[in-house]
Amino acid sequence: MRTLTLGTPRLTAGLDQHHRVDHTAHRELHGPLPQLGADDLITLAGLGSLRGRGGAGFPFARKVRAVQTSVLRRDSTARVVVNGTEGEPGSVKDRMLLTRAPHLVLDGAELAARALGSPEVVIGVADEGARAADPVLDSLRSAVDERGSGTVFRVVRMPDRFVSGQAGALVQGINGRVPLPPGTPRRTSESGVAGLPTLLSNAETYAQLAVLAIGGADRYAQEGCASQPGTVLLSVSGDTVVETAAGTRLSRLLSACGLSSARAVLVGGYHGAWLSGEEMSRARLSRDGMSEVGGTLGAGIVLPVTGDTCPLGETARVLRYLARESSGQCGPCVRGMPALADSFVRLLSGEGSPEDVLVAAGIGEGKGACAHPDGSAVFARSALRVFSEDLSTHSLTGGCSRPVKGELPLPDGYDTPAHPxxxxxxxxxxxxxxxxxxxxxxxxxxxxxxxxxxxxxxxxxxxxxxxxxxxxxxxxxxxxxxxxxxxxx
Structure with a gap:
């Protein structure tokens, strides 16, 4: 896994000198962690315009406020959860943080736990399965030992699946249940781990919180843009992590990664949207910047494709994967996701039509127990828009001359038909x-x-x-x- 920094390093500080930043090096680089109450933490997060980096972009201050309100109303304790499961195949940024800079994540989580009075922090990570060594687990265990006594950190391993990273699924798994999104959505701020008010965000969010708290809001805003201070951490091509100031041009990022010849790029992961070459040239890497070109920053995943592969075939591969990753517990996923994948597969041979895809995309949208059908529909519709010329070719000739090279990363074993x-x-x-x-x-x-x-x-x-x-x-x-x-x- 490569790590690059464009501009001033924040989350990646010290990685040019250390393969893993231990606690001593971490304190030398970043300084001591301040003590903040819940109100001070909410104010700080608001001043830094800190939002979740797991995909939804929810304001962090509002999350903390909601948990604080629930704690006071119920006269209970809170829990703090770090989502490090990273179920997206193209995402490696949280894994990089937990492996190479774990103390930034733990600092942010500890800061929140102290402010909310949580006696422990629970960290959800993906189960590496058959691997003899798990670098994330080894790094976290070492980090907890290095920090000594204080906040209790508990690591919970989750199945390495797309839906396991959904907040409700993670809470279900921590509570000893099957880690699937609950049939009835509920707010973790009201009832999460052990039924208690729970603050849940992904690993990068807590790392950003630590940088914001240690340096202060003014210093934090020295990087980034007016609408989004600070830096963003991006997973590029499934094997590179880049830290850059929010608002950086997407074209600069692609150039730095040697990807200037990309024909199109998927930003936001498999619940994100495709951007054309013209849109790539205008896009900036911030929430507002991506919105201006019809995209979304989402989980900070950037996946380019070249002109050597069939982009419709690449999209179909991912839709088959997304259908198989459904939790299989509500109609919009059970029926809608396979229908969407199948309608797109039929486009490849010229048998289907874009209208069939649009109809299938609408089957589960806005109706599921989680956002899986909605995000998949956004992904499919954006492919119809960006690759309209390819659609015409497939419609007229039943295919194109390009193979499907598998440039979009998927777990091993998913290049097979989606369903019996x-x-x-x-x-x-x-x-x-x-x-x-x-x-x-x-x-x-x-x-x-x-x-x-x-x-x-x-x-x-x-x-x-x-x-x-x-x-x-x-x-x-x-x-x-x-x-x-x-x-x-």
């Missing part, structure tokens, strides 16, 4: 309706009690239930068709 399919044999089906009971939201019955659709894509989390429905069907009218090898390309 549940098939209904109408000649056997007697309308018992057991399949709908076993697969609520996936199988919908018509007014006569028969499945509405005979060919249904099955999201990954529901594959086991789909197999059970095949075995349990009294009429033996169901079967599962596995994806055909190689059809992903």
């Amino acid at each position: 399919r549940l098939l209904v044999d109408w000649s056997r089906c007697d309308g018992h309706g057991l399949c709908a009971e076993l697969l609520p939201g996936l199988v919908q019955l018509d007014r006569n009690g028969f499945p509405e659709e005979p060919d249904i894509p099955v999201p990954g989390p529901l594959e086991g239930d789909a197999e059970l429905s095949v075995r349990m069907c009294p009429a033996l009218a169901l079967r599962i068709r596995a994806p055909e090898p190689g059809s992903a390309r």
